Amino acid sequence: MAVQGPRIYADVNAVVGGYLRDLAFAQSSQQKMFGYKRAAAAIFALDTPLTDLIGPDGAWPKIAGIGPGSARVIREVLETGGSPTVEQAIEASNRPADIQRRRQLRRHFLSRAEVRRILSDPSFAGPTIEQYLGDLQMHSEWSDGSSTVQDIADACLERGYQYSAVTDHSYGLKIAGGMSMAEALQQRNAIDAVNARCGHQFRLLQGIEANIDAAGQLDLTDDQAATFDVVLAAPHSRLRRSEDQTDRMLSAVAHQAVRILAHPRGRITGSRAGVIADWNAVFAAAAERNVAIEIDGDPARQDLDHTLAASALAAGCLFALDSDAHTTTQLSYAETALAHARLAGIPAERIVNCWPLDRLLGWLATPSSERRP
Numbered sequence: 001m002a003v004q005g006p007r008i009y010a011d012v013n014a015v016v017g018g019y020l021r022d023l024a025f026a027q028s029s030q031q032k033m034f035g036y037k038r039a040a041a042a043i044f045a046l047d048t049p050l051t052d053l054i055g056p057d058g059a060w061p062k063i064a065g066i067g068p069g070s071a072r073v074i075r076e077v078l079e080t081g082g083s084p085t086v087e088q089a090i091e092a093s094n095r096p097a098d099i100q101r102r103r104q105l106r107r108h109f110l111s112r113a114e115v116r117r118i119l120s121d122p123s124f125a126g127p128t129i130e131q132y133l134g135d136l137q138m139h140s141e142w143s144d145g146s147s148t149v150q151d152i153a154d155a156c157l158e159r160g161y162q163y164s165a166v167t168d169h170s171y172g173l174k175i176a177g178g179m180s181m182a183e184a185l186q187q188r189n190a191i192d193a194v195n196a197r198c199g200h201q202f203r204l205l206q207g208i209e210a211n212i213d214a215a216g217q218l219d220l221t222d223d224q225a226a227t228f229d230v231v232l233a234a235p236h237s238r239l240r241r242s243e244d245q246t247d248r249m250l251s252a253v254a255h256q257a258v259r260i261l262a263h264p265r266g267r268i269t270g271s272r273a274g275v276i277a278d279w280n281a282v283f284a285a286a287a288e289r290n291v292a293i294e295i296d297g298d299p300a301r302q303d304l305d306h307t308l309a310a311s312a313l314a315a316g317c318l319f320a321l322d323s324d325a326h327t328t329t330q331l332s333y334a335e336t337a338l339a340h341a342r343l344a345g346i347p348a349e350r351i352v353n354c355w356p357l358d359r360l361l362g363w364l365a366t367p368s369s370e371r372r373p
């Protein structure tokens with residue numbers, strides 16, 4: 001039998017996108033910086049690897065957002081694997097150290113084309129897209145998202161999901177339009193109305209993304225947390241500190257209401273590393289309490305990535321694979337999470353979004369102190 005395991009190919013779009021990001025930060029003009037950032041984003045979001053877009057005569061189709069400067073970088077990378085143009089621009093800029101720091105913060109990020117390749121490669125042991133039954137982190141108009149709960153349910157049904165959870169921010173996170181408990185009650189009524197319309201075809205759960213404060217406590221009381229179908233806890237502050245924050249994350253995992261530790265590090269590609277912690281200790285505690293560890297599929301987060309996810313798998317953790325969508329067009333971000341799960345070789349059995357609704361609800365209804373793997 002063939003040995004299955006992570007098979008990493010050169011993700012050419014991620015390499016090119018990275019060089020274009022470098023070039024953006026080497027610019028002194030704001031306008032040029034934004035132009036190269038847009039070009040980088042366009043390449044990261046392409047469905048197809050650049051190498052497949054080029055015709056036999058070396059001609060390539062027009063790509064929206066790619067001007068002559070970016071095209072030159074693409075050509076250099078495809079021909080040589082690197083970009084002398086970008087390296088020279090970095091040296092000539094006044095921020096070479098900052099650009100090197102940002103490079104380190106792009107590790108293990110997958111481009112959209114690479115995500116698609118991984119999902120269609122049958123040699124990976126992880127979950128297939130058909131096994132994925134629902135998304136457990138999404139934001140609606142009730143906090144910082146833009147869609148109504150009905151729009152979300154319709155978009156989930158279109159993707160073939162059997163259930164999903166809307167998980168708006170709780171009231172402690174003012175910057176993200178966190179919901180008051182009075183608003184949460186109104187949202188519950190809106191979700192009940194959606195479920196009445198969907199019948200047995202689909203079930204929308206009311207979740208909440210609670211904020212983990214500096215001490216590892218949540219911005220919800222136990223009684224408030226108990227009104228939601230699923231409680232995610234996630235860090236949104238102290239994400240640029242160099243000190244260890246293991247105790248903070250252990251406190252969050254130990255909270256009896258928490259079912260999912262969402263975007264555990266809070267990293268952002270090319271910008272910040274997020275929480276520094278002894279992740280093996282956090283994963284061991286999560287496994288002990290049957291708290292699921294999230295793989296957040298937002299392309300800028302990819303948190304956990306497949307390397308840390310493999311450690312969580314070894315620790316015996318459950319997983320939740322989520323889009324963290326803020327519009328219905330972002331529901332496809334769940335595929336980024338699926339790709340990392342496939343690279344890490346996580347069996348579908350360990351992924352709560354691959355469970356049928358009854359099993360998911362049973363897990364959610366069991367207090368973590370009573371839950372044992």
Ligand SMILES: [Zn+2]
Nearest residue numbers: 209234236263
């Ligand atoms: Zn969040």
